[in-house]
Amino acid sequence: MLGGEAHGHASLHDDCEGHGPIGHLDPRTRLVAAGLFALMVVSRDQIWPLVLAVGLALAAALLARLRVLPTLRRMLAMDGFMVAAVALLPFTVPGDPAFSAFGLTGSGEGLHQAALILLKANAVVLMLLALVGSMNTIALGHALARLGLPCKLVQLFLFTVRYLDLLHREYARLRTAMKARAFTMGTNRHTWQSVGYLFGMLMVRSLERSDRILAAMRLRGFDGHFPCLEEPSRFGRPDGLFALASAASVVLMMSQG
Structure with missing residues (x-):
């Protein structure tokens, strides 16, 4: 019933849906990897680990073969909101003067915090689009249940x-x-x-x-x-390789911090 009623083959973001190697992974692997990546990214407060995280998210997007224009539209829409949200940070966070504009002095610490927020948001959202956003919604629901939700x-x-x-x-x-x-x-x-x-x-x-x-x-x-009308996916060799790569990426980000 669910497959027919809920159109189980639709993804969360149909216009960004890809059909790359990531699409063949166990949904549980993708969910856990996305969650660990997000937790690691938000806990970093240095620039270079976050630049690395953005690079990893871009690599995941390429592996997921996300459609370029819809993905860019989503990212630009988010960045437009984020830039408006952090624009005042350089002028409100105390610190050493770095620049002046319209008679106001901006601090280097404020610029640093604004850059951290923008990098974190872009890395997490792009990775979620690559690992979760292109996932079959019904498969996502069953994966959440199998993970204990x-x-x-x-x-x-x-x-x-x-x-x-x-x-x-x-x-x-x-x-x-x-x-x-x-x-x-x-x-x-x-x-x-x-x-x-x-x-x-x-x-x-x-x-x-x-x-x-x-x-x-x-x-x-x-x-x-x-009821799950499809055969549940099993953890296989590609999932193991992806899990190892994800763990190595996390260790690399930690070493940069």
Whole structure:
């Protein structure tokens, strides 16, 4: 049921999905490697280990064969937010003066902290896109369960991923219907009233959809667990090699710090 209902072959980020060697690894290996990498990166406070981490993330993205343009768009969107968030650090963190702009003096320590934050964010997000973002959502859910995550949390994750997509499609249909009636966004009362009707109808249709989904699941004998329709992946030689490479990368980053 889950494979048909949740479109199990869709990845978390379809536009960034790749089909490289990383895609053949056990999902558990990819999850553990991504988690350890993120923990190691956020614990570093020197520049060179983080530059190395960004290089490792780029290598993982190449191995995952992520699509270049969608991945760049995601990274640039994040960097735009991050730059805006850390832009004031050089002027608010005390330290030795390094430069001046608009009558304000920026400290070298503030620049250092801003660079650390940007490098950490880019390394972690790019590695997550390479190891987790291109992963089959159903495989990800089953991998989390096999790693010991509580079953109810896994089910909540799977339902959330699937039905947020359904709600978005329902919203898109309603917006298309409004455009077909020559509706255009504005700042007048009619616009606000129409937007209110839009979200109200979205809630009504969501409730109706949830009732249909519940009835369909009961008819299929849902007992609180999602059966895995595919053969569970096993830890093999490629996973062992990848685990060794990941461990060596972690040791290398620690030695640089």
